[in-house]
Amino acid sequence: GGGELGNEFEIIVAFKKDKWPIKVRDNELIGSIKAKIAPLSGVPVENQKLMFKSMLVDTNTAVASGLKAGLKVMLIGTSKVDIQKEQLNSVIASVTPTLPNKPHSPLELSSAAEHKKIIDKGAPEGALPGITGRTAHLAEIGNVVKCVYDKKGEVVRLTFKLEDNQLWIGGKAHTHKLSMAQIRNVTYEPLSGCAGYAMLVLHVGSTDKSNLYFYFVPLQYCADIKRVILA
Structure with a gap:
């Protein structure tokens, strides 16, 4: 026993x-x-x-x-170790200001079906390389952004005619000449899954229906495109 x-x-x-x-x-x-x-x-x-x-x-x-x-x-x-961690985390949480959630941008459009089907094609052949994390001037590429898709999925080139204050949108068949004064705003958002590229939206006219969309615009030029058009 x-x-x-x-x-x-x-x-x-x-x-x-x-x-x-x-x-x-x-x-x-x-x-x-x-x-x-x-x-x-x-x-x-x-x-x-x-x-x-x-x-x-x-x-x-x-x-x-x-x-x-x-x-x-x-x-x-x-x-005990986990308890101390929890106590520490709750102290940190109590002194850390809570940041309000950023509201979703009214864009985040690129996930919408009509845009997605064009984005899913991938960058057009001959597209300029896209770079994240830096900005570049249009002047570096002669004010011409070549090989981007328009909203029909056709390849066009964007030529910024600064002396005439015009944007020329050149397709295979014809070139559409748009006065920059008609563009009331320029927005863009990075394409998810396509690092370095953006969807560029030119807000023309009074409703979203008349917006012009361009896909696979190299992200590094977007800020300068906005500056040039709205200047």
């Missing part, structure tokens, strides 16, 4: 990815077993929950709880 606490046997305690063999006795209380687990797991006794079929009660004995040699008992609880 093993004295008043009865026979000794070994159970396995599992916690997250760890497992420990723990020696217990028949009549040992669950609370006493938790005290053996605490130094191994880092989980203080008061934070431990032991599960075997159901939650084990501190004042019950091992035998009364159904424990036998080789059985696996699950430990649920928060270790």
Whole structure:
């Protein structure tokens, strides 16, 4: 016999990815077993929950709880390290100003079906390389952005005739000459999945129906396009 606490046997305690063999006795209380687990797991006794079929009660004995040699008992609880992390995070959260969520831009158009089908074609052959994270001047490319798609999915070139204050949109068959004074705004958004390229929107007329859309415009020129047109 093993004295008043009865026979000794070994159970396995599992916690997250760890497992420990723990020696217990028949009549040992669950609370006493938790005290053996605490130094191994880092989980203080008061934070431990032991599960075997159901939650084990501190004042019950091992035998009364159904424990036998080789059985696996699950430990649920928060270790001291995790508790400190949580406390630290809550302190940080309490002193960090919460930033309002940025409202969605009225654009984010490029995911709309009519735009997506053109964007899914990929950059047209001969398109200028797109670069993220820098801005460049149209003058560097002679004020001509070649090989972009229009909203019909046809390849056009955009020629900025600064001396005439005109934008020439040149397609295969004809060139459309647009006075920059007719363009009331210029917006653009990066194309998701096509790094370095943007969808450029020229707001002409009073409704969105008359907007002109261009796809695979190199992102680095968009700010300058806006400046040139609206100047």
